[in-house]
Amino acid sequence: MSPAELLPRVLAAETRAIARAMRMVDDRLPGGLDLLKGLFPHTGKAWILGVTGNPGAGKSTLVDQLIAGFRAKGLRVGVVAVDPTSPYTGGAILGDRIRMARHATDDGVFIRSLATRGHLGGLSHSARDVVRVLDAAGFDVVLVETVGVGQDELEITRTAHTTLVVMAPGMGDEVQAIKAGILECADVFAVNKADRDGADATVRDLELMIALGNESIRALSRTRGHATHTARDAHVAGDGGGDRDGRWTPPIVTCVATRGEGVGGLVDALERHRAWVVGTEAGRARRKARLAEEVREGLREALIDAAVHDLGARIDEALAAVEARRVDPYTATEDLVRAFRGGAS
Amino acid sequence: MSPAELLPRVLAAETRAIARAMRMVDDRLPGGLDLLKGLFPHTGKAWILGVTGNPGAGKSTLVDQLIAGFRAKGLRVGVVAVDPTSPYTGGAILGDRIRMARHATDDGVFIRSLATRGHLGGLSHSARDVVRVLDAAGFDVVLVETVGVGQDELEITRTAHTTLVVMAPGMGDEVQAIKAGILECADVFAVNKADRDGADATVRDLELMIALGNESIRALSRTRGHATHTARDAHVAGDGGGDRDGRWTPPIVTCVATRGEGVGGLVDALERHRAWVVGTEAGRARRKARLAEEVREGLREALIDAAVHDLGARIDEALAAVEARRVDPYTATEDLVRAFRGGAS
Numbered sequence: 001m002s003p004a005e006l007l008p009r010v011l012a013a014e015t016r017a018i019a020r021a022m023r024m025v026d027d028r029l030p031g032g033l034d035l036l037k038g039l040f041p042h043t044g045k046a047w048i049l050g051v052t053g054n055p056g057a058g059k060s061t062l063v064d065q066l067i068a069g070f071r072a073k074g075l076r077v078g079v080v081a082v083d084p085t086s087p088y089t090g091g092a093i094l095g096d097r098i099r100m101a102r103h104a105t106d107d108g109v110f111i112r113s114l115a116t117r118g119h120l121g122g123l124s125h126s127a128r129d130v131v132r133v134l135d136a137a138g139f140d141v142v143l144v145e146t147v148g149v150g151q152d153e154l155e156i157t158r159t160a161h162t163t164l165v166v167m168a169p170g171m172g173d174e175v176q177a178i179k180a181g182i183l184e185c186a187d188v189f190a191v192n193k194a195d196r197d198g199a200d201a202t203v204r205d206l207e208l209m210i211a212l213g214n215e216s217i218r219a220l221s222r223t224r225g226h227a228t229h230t231a232r233d234a235h236v237a238g239d240g241g242g243d244r245d246g247r248w249t250p251p252i253v254t255c256v257a258t259r260g261e262g263v264g265g266l267v268d269a270l271e272r273h274r275a276w277v278v279g280t281e282a283g284r285a286r287r288k289a290r291l292a293e294e295v296r297e298g299l300r301e302a303l304i305d306a307a308v309h310d311l312g313a314r315i316d317e318a319l320a321a322v323e324a325r326r327v328d329p330y331t332a333t334e335d336l337v338r339a340f341r342g343g344a345s
Numbered sequence: 346m347s348p349a350e351l352l353p354r355v356l357a358a359e360t361r362a363i364a365r366a367m368r369m370v371d372d373r374l375p376g377g378l379d380l381l382k383g384l385f386p387h388t389g390k391a392w393i394l395g396v397t398g399n400p401g402a403g404k405s406t407l408v409d410q411l412i413a414g415f416r417a418k419g420l421r422v423g424v425v426a427v428d429p430t431s432p433y434t435g436g437a438i439l440g441d442r443i444r445m446a447r448h449a450t451d452d453g454v455f456i457r458s459l460a461t462r463g464h465l466g467g468l469s470h471s472a473r474d475v476v477r478v479l480d481a482a483g484f485d486v487v488l489v490e491t492v493g494v495g496q497d498e499l500e501i502t503r504t505a506h507t508t509l510v511v512m513a514p515g516m517g518d519e520v521q522a523i524k525a526g527i528l529e530c531a532d533v534f535a536v537n538k539a540d541r542d543g544a545d546a547t548v549r550d551l552e553l554m555i556a557l558g559n560e561s562i563r564a565l566s567r568t569r570g571h572a573t574h575t576a577r578d579a580h581v582a583g584d585g586g587g588d589r590d591g592r593w594t595p596p597i598v599t600c601v602a603t604r605g606e607g608v609g610g611l612v613d614a615l616e617r618h619r620a621w622v623v624g625t626e627a628g629r630a631r632r633k634a635r636l637a638e639e640v641r642e643g644l645r646e647a648l649i650d651a652a653v654h655d656l657g658a659r660i661d662e663a664l665a666a667v668e669a670r671r672v673d674p675y676t677a678t679e680d681l682v683r684a685f686r687g688g689a690s
Contacts, residue, residue, distance in 0.1 A: 037676055040674070043670075295667055299678050300649045303648040304645045310686070322640055325388075329643055
């Protein structure tokens, strides 16, 4: 089927057409790019919800519950499960997918796994494009679930409007995970398995971390001469939400996904964030910044592709010269850029 | 001091000149690039040894012991400690540096911390350039120590000839760390704090993981029609070393860094890997591949810089058009690349 034939069927949300479009896009098949171009004007309506957190935190079970929660509200739900781990461990996440099988016969739910390509930029790229297919097909919510909380996963969740970080007590690595940049990307925290020992401690750690983060931001604002804030402005971390300066403080929601406890509250917290993204200047600025980031990222990739195409053997020659230390890598790079700019072919 | 004045002083290993050169390079001060170009022909002699592993594994103490071990052999040792964690947690690693203070008065040791720039590519770039200053200044070994085992840290250790991954028993996240791509980058594993409970289990987990990794590689070779292997070819994971096909199996060395136990064996294992890198075709191919990666990476950065310079406002116009959904991001990118190729200015 050509992209032109496929396009209206995707827009009509035909399941097989969606699956085919995703494969075309994900495998970078010919026509995939044309299809994406055609789909783009029909995108921008879905709420893209990233779900990340350490393996073992119960993400899959929680995603399963979130699907049910959104379905109960009559929303159509797409799920993209991304596994950027080593090829040696491939397959583990596919087992998790089985847990979501109960939605398999529901036309209002579409689940797709993206396996690693061994290429970082490529994976977040693929995830974004696959999400776009679901967006154009009219899914109201698209959940993007990642396996862990590495740098690559954080990059993928950056494409989301709302990022949910799932934690569980007693995993010993919560604080490390936060250190690794989680706080900057989390819009809502879920402390899952909240019936276990240590759940309170995990919540307290998170509250402290969020409060410190906010203090840091306030301290920065002060030194930069922005509006200053008093203690009264500070939200209790556990409540979260948007403040009058347009900043969002991540709420912390406790839940027990296996029993469905707390999932309603979690859906509420997520929807409050959605309202903040859509309804405030700060939220709109963030969406804009992420689209800008995509274009710049795409430009970066396209430029290197074009340079490799145009310069061809010149790149290999430069590499050989650097290897022999006849040329330094800095000069070699400058020469290659100059040649490309000059329209080498 | 100009780069031309600084250059001979760096080559003569004057401590203050090295510090100044590093600042020039790391802060991207004017002249830093000229300096790097001048230094490059004098580089390529140092052994670059990456040290990574989860926080709490005892990396700093072990690095301290490794410095002493190499110094005892009369080698001059440089250390670059890289902290790519969130700005909110800044400062933690600086405390660790204090442990290395005992080498402060030793001219044969130079220690430098690199803090985060909030920019991933930038940090590994900076680390590589700072290492090059130490290389040109004649340091025999340059240790590049990272805080954690995230994707960014793995990227930094890719610039090393030999990568040491430090683990400790009972941290609960060893296996996760391995999953995150550690196995592909580790040349030697150290299980530190080996006097603690669970050390044997950590070693066994690693052995299994390495054996599985090798099996996967063998399976791949078979399906691709390469030489097949019998069980007799397999090395016991714990021993490690190079095999007759030029593959390196990471040895696992147990140690107790706080008491200096096992450090001699670790130095031996690291030196065996160095000999493999220098002495085998596979090792040389790896060094070559990493230099090629650097040039490609540099080209990627230089291209986007040049495009931003040449295209200027056109990029902003494209962004506004995409945001308004008048143009899709794929077409916008193609148009920008075409304009740049055509020599827009």
